[in-house]
Amino acid sequence: MAHTTLGITGATGRIGGAVSRRLEERGVAHRLLVRSPHRVASHVAAANGLLDAATMDFADPDGAAESMAGLDTVFLVSASESADRKQQQLAMVEALSRAGVRRVVYTSFAAPAPDATFTFARTHYATEQAIERAGLEYTFLRDNFYLDVFPDFVSADRVLRGPAGDGRVAAVARADVVDAALAVLLDPRGHERAAYTLTGPSALTLDEMARIMTRVTGQDHRYEPETLEQARASRAGYDPEPWQMEGWLSTYTAIASGELSRVTNDVQMLTGHPPRSLEDVLRGA
Template sequence: MTSTIGITGVTGHIGGAVSRALEEKGVAHRLLGRNPQRFDERVAASAGLLDSAPLDFADPEQTAESMTGLDTVFLVSAAETAEREAQQLAMVEALTKAGVKRVVYTSFASPSPKATFTFARTHYATEQAIERAGLEHTFLRDNFYLDVLPLFAGEDRVLRGPAGDGHVSAVARADVADAAVAVLLDPQTHSRGAYTLTGPESLTMTEVAEILTRVTGQTYRYEAETIDAAHESRAVLDPEPWEMEAWVSTYTAIASGELAEVTDDVRELTGHAPLSLEDVLRRH
């Protein structure tokens, strides 16, 4: 059986879930990862359904070779580093060099060169590169992940940041994976499409803290910071400048209202309602 679909990020939450779902459905695909040897046992047990090849965002030449023969690639965005945009643009070049026809890309809600969240600008640049390359594409524009919201809290269970009274319609990772599978199984229907994936509700940080308190039985609260205070409170971690701006802009993007929209795109793609924060917490 010949793989025509490649899946990146297969050791992560989204790529891994997508790969497992395709395998369960009997869909052949190639596992693309930095250390393909990690997949040897799984590939051997798949009776020819899976194969693997190396993919490193820092090595686009090798990656192009690894993607040769594929029609479609599910491209999970690179790790958050100072080189992220350059690496993702290099991946687009690798896709075209390999002769890949279609890419399904995990982007971000409200991508723009002027977006408040710094990495939303990176996603915008990547989307533009994909379009310029003439690749058939579907953009899955994820909001922040519901699964990650609890990690916004410190050890004292306080969520601190300059989010003000802004709202965020965060989405469950499981729903993003389900949406990606739906697109990969019917790519023509969703060609040139862009979907903003959100949860079922738009929440303030205060409401997030209230839900965390109700579900976990531990007391959480939100403490609004000024932008200056946010930089000061995180300086003890000695982040690089790009990292500091990403952390702080996570909250200022919420304050801006850019991430407040609730869409029905998860239901449209998957046929089921999106998970709420409470759903995600109870699942875990």
């Protein structure tokens, strides 16, 4: 095993897994920090000594601290959404410090604030603050909503419904987040104590998204605005917990608020290529 000083959390997920694969392609040794190391055991064995794996569970910060021992840098993909996500992430920041990690690259969210409309953005704000207080070197990748998820929000009758009004969202492709993370991890110079807001090339309304989906797929899509009461009622059948319902609704109300409409050039600046559009994502570019 090569000497490993870099750890990747969420290495079986879409962001962490893609970053890990790209690092492996470049021959960069790293540790896969995953809930179940046995799931990646065969991959580690076939990686010619570039990879090792250790248990990483946000619900077990003591165990996580042991697993991160000896690492200099950790790519910290935010925890899965849960009722105690904030407490888990704050405990993980403490675990990073106890493990002696010097630098963290954290997947945060656009416009984090204690009173952000999107409820989960408040947790990202608290986590950023904890990382700063801990004295860690950091780079925050503040991702807007993922362009990739909006097709999943479309119902079986090809309607995009939600209380987003005519607000705009500068959503970003997951692939661009991966590219940005890779750039920062491979060359940390100039990215110390920096925060980047990762967006797509334009801010779209949901009506515009539906029209793009129609054009690309050849199937009619439309956007149907909902009131908060209608949105709450239409999702009640899933029997969500209160925190889940508020998170779902605030996905749309955050768009309506205008908080997520700012377009930046951070993807271009970090990766050297323009950000992917919704058309690119739909076509698999």
